[in-house]
Amino acid sequence: MPTIRQVAERAKVSISTVSAVLNQSAYVSPELTLRVEQAARELRYTANAVARGLQSQRTRLIGMLVPDIAEPVYSLMVQGVERSLRQAGYSLLLGSTHNRQREQSRYLGMLRSKQVDGMLLLLGFGPEDEIAEAVESQLPLVFVAREPKSVAGDVVMVDNAEGARKGVAALIARGHRRIGLVVGPRDLAVSRSRIDGWRAALAQAGLGADESLICEGDYTDGSGRAALQKLLALREPPTAVFATGFLMMTGCLAECRALGLAVPSQLELMTWSDSPLLDVFDPPISSVEQPSAEMGERAAELILRRIANKDLPPQTIVLPTHVRLRG
Template structure:
């Protein structure tokens, strides 16, 4: 049976170059890659990943456990992680926690048993004994998007406080003063952070937040529709509903349309997390955009730094406001078409 040295000899390259080609690294030129692949085909070489991992004590794989695969944010984030890992010669094994701690732990345990070289985790709300043990044992671990207070783990996440401030200032400039917020679960760091940022932004703009205008969802469409219904049934309903993620915004949109209400004439709508189809709705939806591609890239680099035992710096990236027409238009923009912009 042909081995990697045979492939390297036939292709006229080093064993390391053969390894980079087989791991789909972008560091190898097209001509060299072609020679290696021709040699692999001619010799019928089949790399044995298990044997290779036993020899090198590495599998060239990383694990990624995300909150909810149905959430477009996590889907795009997984793609970004996979793209960056592949460029670095790694494969990614993905687990969907479905926002449940027991499923999260199942995938963490399974991935570690499969001897992944490191683990990216979008943690659920609870610090489970398993996650605590992983941290204590020093396994290469990086938190992505979310944090768990009390655990010393490098985290790569986005900070939306400035973008939320820009959104509230935008709404105030449109004359919208009654703004309600559908938050995520308070047990999740993202749910708490967005709620605190919204309260602070409203105060900074001299706007009140009645307690009935703060309602909690679960980052899923059903809760967005249910909480929007409660808000719209209030004796003094809000002028704008701001949803704490894209799925809850979708649920709120469904409820608004089911009632025959007009956006933004009857009620405005804004979302934390932008998705491509927001720009194609009528009217297009104002949203806060997270730097998903950069989050994935930074997370993989941080994890590989941990794998290689290099210093790791936490990364906090800024989200930004994308202004469209779902909350209304400034007087100078009315009648100009879409009237979208960025802040």
């Protein structure tokens, strides 16, 4: 790879002049400008971003951590993030944590050492102290979809409680009285909000909230299957199940398949996702739609904004959800 020095030699100017021309950071006479540009072209010079990053203390790199890249909701978010970042001239360093504390910590350290200009975090219950530390160290952070317990920072969320309430209310309007809830780990604020929404909907309808209808999963399809088994084993099994994760829903569906349960006639399913796939596939599965790609875009905007100005007050963006009834 050619260096700026080689360009300088070829153009018979100093290194600083080459830098000035390429970055347009100072006036250089037309003649030298031309010579430099030609030399750079001939050598196919590309500036070394590592050296530049070391000198300028900016890498134009954004780190992003998601639980699982292959889950539709997250890949949509990543898509949105990538789109926005690329336009702004930033690159995306992506990591998958599988909600494991260990991986989260390791990745957090990796991203810091790589000197990312900011991080987009979609963390499970997590290394609160490490995050607090990151916040303190002035490293721009945006939390996406899940808010941290203790620290303040920029957040992009959806109205989880309200979304769950609307979804459950819609199921109630369809005549369901016992509605199972398959939710993520309870130590996540998201999960608690959704449980609150479930309760609120039941309360509004004058129905009791039977806590045994709440199943805790870990967003895998396996946990969805297990949850459905547990729900069906209840003395009074639910007639509808709201699985608040795409894979947990497919797990439920797979279990229904295995048991020969007809969906939605014998058991109605609802999920939390805006994957376009639900529109083309059967069985009809209603959903609470969150604008995942837009969340990614907003998160990217937020982090760029914060990089530009670290002293802005923390901002929380709450995006609305929409209930999509199907079938």
